[in-house]
Amino acid sequence: MARMARAGVFAPDEVVVVHVMNRVVHRYDLLGDAPLSGKNYEHRKVMIENQ
Numbered sequence: 196m197a198r199m200a201r202a203g204v205f206a207p208d209e210v211v212v213v214h215v216m217n218r219v220v221h222r223y224d225l226l227g228d229a230p231l232s233g234k235n236y237e238h239r240k241v242m243i244e245n246q
Contacts (some may be wrong), residue, residue, distance in 0.1 A: 225239060
């Protein structure tokens with residue numbers, strides 16, 4: 196059975212706390228400092244918070 200669309204699960208005016216987890220290829224860093232490349236991805240936290 197397919198999942199319900201998230202737009203139908205949470206009302207737009209409802210305040211909720213959710214756990215967000217992502218998995219990526221080769222364990223690349225999505226947030227913070229990436230030790231292998233030396234790049235910083237802190238700006239992505241702001242993008243996620245704004246959404």
